[in-house]
Amino acid sequence: MLLHCDFVIAGTGTQFRIPFVPLGLCPEGASSLLLARYVGIRKANEWLYRGTPFTAEEAQQAGLINRVVVAGQAESAAQELAREMAGQSRLALTSTKALLQRAAAQDVAATLDAERERFAQCLVSPEAKTAFSRFLAK
DSSP, X not given: OGGGOSOOEEETTOEXXXXXXXXXXXXXXXXXXXXXXXXXXXXXXXXXXXXXXEEHHHHHHHTSOSEEESTTOHHHHHHHHXXXXXXXXXXXXXXXXXXXXXXXHHHHHHHHHHHHHHHHHHHTSHHXXXXXXXXXXX
């Protein structure tokens, strides 16, 4: 879901993982489109294909998240940012967001449809069932 957020703040020590492929699944939530747009196709390939963990610092360097703060301070940093945004013109903010998302809206909708179809196929595959069994056995 963080690919759909306007701002992403993480604490030091935070690790991210995009485990679709290791679970026998394909991306969903338009992540196949949005991740590549945010971090580039090479990094998206790496994170999606391998599903290995990466740090908040790596995520920030790649452009996936906005800021890394001291561990335990992410919520207060987010609240501070929310207060700042609340002091801005609501019309200007919503208009700016709409304009920023306008170009990608059709691509996101089409990608959601394509991912939903492929995800449903992957979900019932023998590979996914095996991966789920291994995961649940842990």
